[in-house]
Amino acid sequence: MQVKPHSALVLIGHGSTLNPDSSTPTMDHAETIRQGGVFGEVVCAFWKEEPSMREVLRMVDSPEVYVVPNFISEGYFTQQVIPRELGLSGRTTVLPPLFAGGPERQIHYCEPVGLHPSMTRLLLARAAEVAPGVPRAESALIIVGHGTGLNENSTKAIKDQVDLIKASGAGFAEVLDAYMEEPPLVNEWDKMTTAPHVIVVPFFIADGLHSFQDIPVLLGIEEEITPAASQMSVFKQNPHSLRGRKLYYSSAIGTEPMLAEVILDQVEAFDLDHPSPALSQTVASGTLPEKLIDWINQGGRQIGQVMVRPESGGWRLFHQVDEAAAGTGDLASFRSPAEAREIARHDASGAFRPLKSAPTLKQGWELFLTTNASLLEALDYLYPATVANWMRFLGGRIPPHTLKETLGRQTGMYRITGLLREDEAQSLVAATCHDGNCLRRIQWTWDKQTPWTTLPAEKALCSSPADPAVPSMPLLCTDACPLLVAAARPVVKDRLKAEADAAAAAALIP
Ligand code: SF4
Known part of the structure; x- marks a missing residue:
């Protein structure tokens, strides 16, 4: 596609505070696109992980930003949560400059990746990969979704793919849709098909619990949901001889590397549907990588638990406790910014770190970066959005928020948090945000009048x-x-x- 050096791509994923696999495909596809060099900047944001959607538009300097939801269909997140969190008002939103003298920004909101017709190509590729050499004329292909009835769009996206594959002349004996929680139910896969080979592809963005625990049980590959039903064992044992057939089960379609091309297809589709004059604006100076280098040149040396040491030809990053060993050859040595993502993902015990600002960064590594952009990219993996937040804060470009506002905009099972009281909030923040749990300094208050009385002064504001x-x-x-x-x-x-219990007890008193 056309190269867009003055544009940024923002890829939005759901993420998880429990499962590192949830955000992995989104970050992988972002890395692939970044290396392709189509965009001047490529970043990710998540609903349940860092960086958040509230932070992500601060992380890019480009005057034109394409936002692509890495979601399988239109629904609550793409229609309500993402526009609200990013402050979008339509397909293109013009936002004020990020710094004094900077350009206004045009934010283009693209459709979710799962809706693009080229998803058909991925499904066929995934089917071929999971059942190599198996004749299509003797195979049934089942595309599986969640199907709660809450979101008709997710079932529609799958039905559309079934129709497209049938119309493509791909040659499968049968092509069907099936769901976990509504008919046709995926556990009846053998009743709904007649072909001797049955290929099942989950239409999910990531290998969350549905694709590597729930669906294998529904198919009969596993007898019960156990932690042992790991991604590796479930997906690598094909074919499974079950119910008189050969069953082939693939990982989620969103993990297919070709999805990076579909993301670009979605940007191209946006440009075709919403033609606008080519942007000539550039950010001549004062970009985030330049501001970061200025900070280092003025003596900046530490971000969280990471030290930044300028050296000939670049910068060396390492854990603060490894200062003496850095550069001696005694530490595990890395040179790619993407390797910072692996360093930050798990703590020393191997536990997932959903909060990258937790003081649990593992030791024993060093990372040498040679360009401004790669240094910022690595730091954004280690401490997401920290450089952007600080530089925009210095520029007076971060509007004040309150916890009451944040809780008040929660929906679904978290809507109830809008009823939190100030005294409860004081205790909660003291228990959750203290330095033993998180190194961030809180910029928000309870409401516009009430400061935190339960936090040390250096933790707040x-x-x-x-x-x-x-x-x-x-x-x-x-x-x-x-x-x-x-x-x-x-x-x-x-x-x-x-x-409620107290009221019920009081009602019993005559
Ligand atoms: S300071 Fe508190 S609210 Fe902010 S990231 Fe840390 S734990 Fe979360």
């Missing part, structure tokens, strides 16, 4: 914008994270239950 050359860059928390919102829920639930 960073107040040193006049000194951009602080040797340790503060990690700003500009909006309460999903972990805090999740922790608020049982607090409110327990209090409401206690109040």
